[in-house]
Amino acid sequence: MLKEINEFTAKHHPEQHMLSGHLQGKVLEMVSCMIKPERILEIGTFTGYSALCLAKGLTEKGKLHTIELREADAGVARSYFDRSDYTAQIISHVGNALEIIPGLDENWDLVFIDADKPAYIDYFNLVFPRLRKNGFILADNILFHGQVLNQEIKGKSAKGIQAFNDFIRERTDIEKVVLTVRDGLYLLRKL
Ligand SMILES: C[S@@+](CC[C@H](N)C(=O)[O-])C[C@H]1O[C@@H](n2cnc3c(N)ncnc32)[C@H](O)[C@@H]1O
Numbered sequence: 539m540l541k542e543i544n545e546f547t548a549k550h551h552p553e554q555h556m557l558s559g560h561l562q563g564k565v566l567e568m569v570s571c572m573i574k575p576e577r578i579l580e581i582g583t584f585t586g587y588s589a590l591c592l593a594k595g596l597t598e599k600g601k602l603h604t605i606e607l608r609e610a611d612a613g614v615a616r617s618y619f620d621r622s623d624y625t626a627q628i629i630s631h632v633g634n635a636l637e638i639i640p641g642l643d644e645n646w647d648l649v650f651i652d653a654d655k656p657a658y659i660d661y662f663n664l665v666f667p668r669l670r671k672n673g674f675i676l677a678d679n680i681l682f683h684g685q686v687l688n689q690e691i692k693g694k695s696a697k698g699i700q701a702f703n704d705f706i707r708e709r710t711d712i713e714k715v716v717l718t719v720r721d722g723l724y725l726l727r728k729l
Contacts, residue, residue: 539590539618539621539622540560540563540587540590540591542618543557543585543586543587543590543618544557544559544560544587546585546614547584547585547587551585551611553584556584557584557585557587557588558587558588558591558652558678558720559587559720561719561720562588562678562719562720562723563587563588563591564591565717565719565723566588566591566592566650566676567591567592567594567595569595569648569674569676569725570591570592570593570594570595570596570648571594571595572595573595573647573648573674574595574596574597574600575595575596575597575600575646575647575648576596576597576599576600576601576647577600577601577602577603577644577645577646577647577648578592578593578595578596578600578601578602578603578646578647578648578649578650579602579603579604579605579639579642579644579646579648579649579650579665580592580602580603580604580605580649580650580652581605581635581639581649581650581651581652581653581661582605582606582635582650582651582652582653582654583604583605583606583611583612583615583630584606584611584615584652585611585614585615585618586604586614586615586616586618586619588650588652589602589604589615589619589628590618590619590622590624592648592650593622593624593627593628595648596624596627600627601627601628601629601644602624602627602628602629603629603631603642603644604628604629604630604631605631605632605633605635605638605639605653606630606631606632607632607633607634607635607653609632612630612631612632615630616630635653635657635661636657636660636661636664639661639664639665640664642668644668645668645669645670646665646668646669646670646673647670647673647674648673648674648675648676649665649669649673649674649675649676650675650676650677650678651665651675651676651677651678652677652678652679654695654698655679655682655694655695655696655698655699655702656694656695656697656698657698658677658698658699658701658702659698659701659702659705662675662677662702662705662706666728669728670728671728671729672727672728673727673728674725674726674727674728675712675724675725675726675728676723676724676725676726677702677706677723677724677726678721678722678723679699679721679722680699680702680703680716680721680722680723680724681699681718681721681722682695682696682699682700682721682722683721685699686699686700686703703724706724706726711728711729712726712727712728712729713726713727713729714726714727
């Protein structure tokens with residue numbers, strides 16, 4: 539099914555580059571299988587690729603909540619979830635994650651932040667109080683195509699990532715490691 543999502547997205551979506559893809563998908567799957575989470579939150583569903591990778595690690599009673607702003611993308615993702623083994627375990631939300639997260643009465647074992655880059659700090663601040671001790675956050679695109687290394691950073695997304703990276707670096711209540719997979723993944727653990 540992952541291959542099918544990849545091919546469908548490449549053929550029909552103008553922003554197909556946003557999909558996690560095989561390498562990053564495997565990393566997400568591996569991390570999730572190591573943690574065996576009861577509750578996963580994904581911010582930025584797109585066409586559903588990464589949610590299905592993360593869902594592979596869920597416990598039998600586990601649930602994955604995934605949030606997507608755009609109805610059309612959420613619909614495509616849902617059609618794949620419904621054909622997968624995880625249909626009952628994946629809960630799709632359509633709308634702005636900043637508005638939806640505060641209404642989710644869950645404690646997270648694993649959070650994947652992969653939506654609009656200027657809001658990464660806001661997402662972190664919203665989920666952190668509900669992240670269990672020793673829970674993990676993965677944040678995508680933290681290298682932002684290498685632009686974070688430029689002297690002068692242009693564009694609101696690259697600036698958003700730079701601000702997030704600076705914010706994370708200063709925190710003493712998390713452990714952090716940069717995985718140089720694809721566009722860079724931050725792996726964070728709550729102390
Ligand atoms: C990089 S894509 C996600 C890719 C997906 N996680 C994957 O790996 O296949 C980012 C997605 O976040 C969505 N998004 C952007 N801002 C959002 C917001 N405020 N709330 C929810 N979703 C948002 C976009 O519509 C887009 O589909």
